[in-house]
Amino acid sequence: MICIDLEASGLARESYPIEIAWKCTESGASDCFLINPDTVPEWRYWDECAEELHGIEPEMLQREGISADQACFRLNRALAGKDVISDAVEYDGFWLRRLFGACDIRQDFRLAGLESVLSAEERIQYHFIAGAAVRRHRALQDVEDLISAITAAQSGVEG
Numbered sequence: 001m002i003c004i005d006l007e008a009s010g011l012a013r014e015s016y017p018i019e020i021a022w023k024c025t026e027s028g029a030s031d032c033f034l035i036n037p038d039t040v041p042e043w044r045y046w047d048e049c050a051e052e053l054h055g056i057e058p059e060m061l062q063r064e065g066i067s068a069d070q071a072c073f074r075l076n077r078a079l080a081g082k083d084v085i086s087d088a089v090e091y092d093g094f095w096l097r098r099l100f101g102a103c104d105i106r107q108d109f110r111l112a113g114l115e116s117v118l119s120a121e122e123r124i125q126y127h128f129i130a131g132a133a134v135r136r137h138r139a140l141q142d143v144e145d146l147i148s149a150i151t152a153a154q155s156g157v158e159g
Contacts (some may be wrong), residue, residue, distance in 0.1 A: 001024070001025045001085060001117060001145050001147070001150070002022055002023070002024045002025075002079065002082055002084045002085065003022065003023055003025075003083045003084070003085045003086070003087075003146045003147050003150070004020070004021070004022040004085070004086050004087070004092060004111070004140060004143065005020075005021055005022075005086070005087075005088075005092070005139045005140075005142040005143045005146060006019065006020050006052045006091070006092045006095045006096070007019040007020075007056060007137060007138065007139050007142075008044060008050065008095050009037065009043070009045055009046050009047060009050060010046065010047025010050040011047070011050065011091075012045060012047065012119065012134045014044075014045035014097070014134045015045055015098075016035075016037060016040070016043045016045070016095065016098050016099070016102070017034070017035055017071075017095040017098065018034060018035055018037065018056055018061055018065070018101050019035070019054070019056060019138070019139045020032070020033060020035070020043035020056075020071065020075065020139055021033075021139030021140035021142070021143045022075075022078070022084060022142065023143045023147060023149055024081065025151075027151075029078075030074070030140065030143070031074065031078060031115070032049070032139055032140040033065070033066055034056065034060065034061050034064050034066070035061065035065050035066060035067075035073065035099070035137070036062055036065030036066065036067060036068075036116070037058070037061060037065075037068075037069050037070055038061075039065075039067040039068045039069070040068045040102045041104075042102070043068075043155070043156070045142060046058060053137045054137040054138060054140075055137070055138070056148050060155075064076070068099055068102055069105070070101050071099060072073070072099060072100055072103045072105040072107075073105070075107075075109070076105070076109070077109040079108070079109035080110060081108065081109065082109045082110070083110045083111075083116065083147075084109050084110065084111055084112065085112055085113070085114065085117055085150070086111055086112070086113065087114055087126075087130065087146050087149075088114040089111055089112070092111060092153060093111050094109060097101065114150070117148065117150060117154075118153055118154065118157060122146040122153045123152055123153070124138070125152075125153040125156065126149050126150060126152075126153035127150050129149045129152050129153055130145070130149040132147075
């Protein structure tokens with residue numbers, strides 16, 4: 001199972017991804033990176049409330065972020081042909097489409113929701129577990145929390 005999480009400049013239609021992380025439960029392989037929005041001219045929207053949640057400042061993205069093109073290539077190289085699990089398919093799918101669309105690059109992996117790995121009963125259990133957890137709003141930490149909650153829901157153990 002491979003899980004993914006994205007952090008963004010906000011929740012508005014003009015928002016864009018600023019941090020992406022994924023992790024594979026079987027191999028332990030993972031990746032996490034920031035994206036420099038200056039590499040996409042139309043990416044200007046910034047929500048200060050979102051910044052308060054994730055703690056990522058625009059200057060940090062300019063200093064440490066990779067280009068949007070590099071982000072697409074890096075994701076495709078690692079995840080090509082795979083199903084990748086998200087607990088927020090609508091949001092994560094929107095930001096992935098914004099990323100790959102801005103670069104005119106085809107996304108070579110599929111985004112899937114919790115229903116692809118959890119039964120209806122397990123999804124109820126997952127929501128109780130995830131709802132009780134503190135969401136840190138940094139992509140790699142949130143991916144690890146997602147994996148823990150899925151594993152706990154599958155085993156029927158509250159965590």
